[in-house]
Amino acid sequence: MTTIKTSHAASTTNGKHMRSHSLKSLPEVQAVVITDKKKQSTYATGDTQNVLTTAKITSTWKQACDRTRDRTKQLLRRTMSWKSNTNSIPQPEVQITEDEECVNSALEVYIRATWVKRCSGKTNEKKTDYLVELSSIQEEKFIHFFKYYLDGDCDGFVFEHDFHQLFEKLRRFADWSPQCHEYIISKQVLEELVRVFFPCKEGQNVAFISLSMDDWLKTWQHYLNGCSTISNLPLWLKYLMNILFKSLDSGNGVIKRENLQRFYCTFLDSNCEESKEPMIDNVYKFLTSNGDFLLDYEVWSLCFANWLLGTKPNGSGQWLFGRCGLTSDFFPIDYSAMNSTKEMRDTYSLKRRSHRYSVIV
Template sequence: MSASLGPKLSFSTYRVQDIDYSALKKKLTAFQIEKLTFFFTKFFDVKGHGVLEKKSFAELNEKLRSIAGWEVDSDEFKRLVDNSNVFWECLLDQVRVEHSQFCEGLELRTWEEALKPKKLQIDTVDLNGWLNMWAKLFDGAAGMDDFPIWVQLLPNILFDVQGGNKNGYIKKESLHEFYANFSKAQDSDLDKLTEAGYNTMTSNGEYQLDLNNYKLLFANFLLGRTIYGPGKFVFGCFDNSDLQKPYQIIYEE
């Protein structure tokens, strides 16, 4: 199997000069930064606006509805919209908290300025804020239960989109359709990627991709610090070279 089944990801449309990667790498590995950047640019920012805003979630909802094959007035789609609205509002609240904690120059304000009522106007999230938010959320987290409730919505949403709630588990053909929309692999490469991803995430069919197992995989997608973990197959678009070469010990500085 080719190590290039997970396509090379390009984030060239995003302003990397606004991101302090040297500071981020004290908290996140390069692979975590790659995954979280993909999550922002290729999953949430469907139309490539460069920031997340309210309309980004309407666009994402429509894409996920199309993948799932739901009708606009279906209960499944209404549940998706409700969950994404909750996620968006909580995401904004989290970014506002992070912003208020790290505002520069607060110690120079007069008492009059400090006591003056102010409403923090943040209605978009950029990649820098996104990465720093996750770095903070990862601190001390070992699984999905360690994240806020709004973060725990994410694996439930993806599980539902892939037919998990309907069937009780994600079928291989549903994973194939999901990969077709996010990995960008095609034809025989897509078939091979689906086979590799499904076998890895189910231990060669020993386990079903039910919600409990999917949550464990999604936690590994977020928290996994190297390519050696099944969570990278949640989207199927990352380095899969470990499938054909011996395990390597990675020493972190």
């Protein structure tokens, strides 16, 4: 009885309830509690990391869906660099089950496959390697220029000095000085023309290379392949179009009929058909749509593009460098049915065949 009272008195000293022996005071229990806290903190860190990784992948995927195909490659590079940076950062080891690993790998492969498919959908376009043949009217226009502007001796071959003579004649026609800005550009265009039409190997002299009619047409076929508008033309052709316009410009940005007539007399012949009054009027009507438009630079560029790319006759630029190709006449109109009487007219009937050759509409 005395022992029990003593222990009770010790436990209730100063009016406070105190335990003399707590479980945490034991060293074995303290070690177990510390280990549990470490595991809980490790699991909490791993869960936070997984949540951040999932959020990052989700936001990246939403951005990729909102972007167009042009930004897909950039997004792919950014995502791959982000993965490489995250892999270099030391992270606590997290135990991942086999099911979670399979899900993550499947999601990663799916995202990569989708991006690669979207990228390849634009780049893997079919391109035609074959050359489109020139039409008959295109060949006739190029042959006309070859004969009357380059082949002065009419032997069927053109050399480098023939191109130099053509541009020298153009300089004298436009009255350009050797220091003139237009003449300097024309010399650069001449060098490009020689390089295009006289391809020579290393150590070969371009002065001894000849250009036949077939090579002339094949070169045009190669450079005009795939061109449908003025913007598709090579740069040297655009400059050639500009130089020709400036040589014919009367000073106010418009080519007059007199300048065009003088151009034909200089390059073709003084007694050529294009320089005569009836023909020069028809040529100028072709270029200006019967006088509805001024022959300014915009109309001239359209006519020049039609001379190069026009595959059908009766185009605005068909006679740009002289008359070539036949023009199709309009179909004749029969007015005999309008001037006939009712007795002469043959009434239409489904039961019998008619012998009429004109119809009144």
